[in-house]
Amino acid sequence: MSQDPYYFSRIKQAPKKSNSLVERALELLTEPHKVAVQVYAMETLFRWRHEFKWIKEHLANLIESQMEWKTAAYKARSKRLLKTLKKESPFPIK
Helix, strand or coil: CCCCHHHHHHHHCCHHHHHHHHHHHHHHHHCCCCHHHHHHHHHHHHHCCCCCCHHHHHHHHHHHHHHCCCCHHHHHHHHHHHHHHHHHCCCCCC
């Protein structure tokens, strides 16, 4: 839902919902869950990176720290997102 443009614009209008959505996505990404859940959480955080500036660097660091021991599906999605995050970052992301 958070990735659909309609819902994205509606959620942006309610800061409390935005904050709780980002917090929940961060929890899902950092806690042990199935890869599909974590990839969706990763995509959700990636989508909200322009609304919450801290997400870019934090997400990049989190992905890189987990990538080594995750599945091929996680790694494939991670590489695509990291590539975009590195392009957008004014500071070099490791």
